[in-house]
Amino acid sequence: MKKLIFACLAATLGMASVAQADVAAGTYSVEGTNLDGSSYGGTATITLSSDTTCHIHWSTGSESDGICMLYGNAFAAGYVFKTGGVGLVVYEVMDDGSLEGVWTIDGESGAGTEILTPQ
Template identity: 65%
Template sequence: MFKTLITAAALSLAASTAAFAVDVTAGTYDVEGTNLDGSAYSGTATISLESDTTCSITWETGGTTSHGICMLYDDAFAAGYVLQDAVGLVVYKVEPGGVLEGGWTITGKSGSGTETLTLRK
């Protein structure tokens, strides 16, 4: 249980729908994504618990390292990060089985990229 980063109850869509727990686990994730120009990249991301509501995240992709702060809110997992001299934002939807599906952007650039984080077993 100490590996569980944050657990939150999801809202029920209807009274007859059972509530389910959404969580993000601290650990190492495989990264697959697309850059703003549509080209692919891959690497790893490491999520570490900082408090009962926040975490830190570090990406190692394409020979580049970026660091950020992150948090879980319902089924959304968001991180603000610094990459070289720019600030970025990524928002993921928490999917079953330790998968985070999201999109990202960075200051001074047009468009958005995509990114999937999959927890290593």
């Protein structure tokens, strides 16, 4: 699984161009699948903290907070659940401003998917 996540991260960063994609601060609708394949939804709020970094907060039945980074069309975040778990998500920034990604949690098997859509 770690090889899959690293391969996805490398592929996403490899697709990144020199020009920065546009990720807007604000609230996003969240639609995703858990590690077991079940679905979830909620909201995510992105607050920019520099040209390439930001803070992100998810509210999807559980709460988590993270730091994020934009590089070309790759958008990645490391996050911590209120219960203490640590995770990683890697998104591709789409032309319509949505973010399509894959995520995992340290020590867990599998990968989930997630789409953030600007509200």
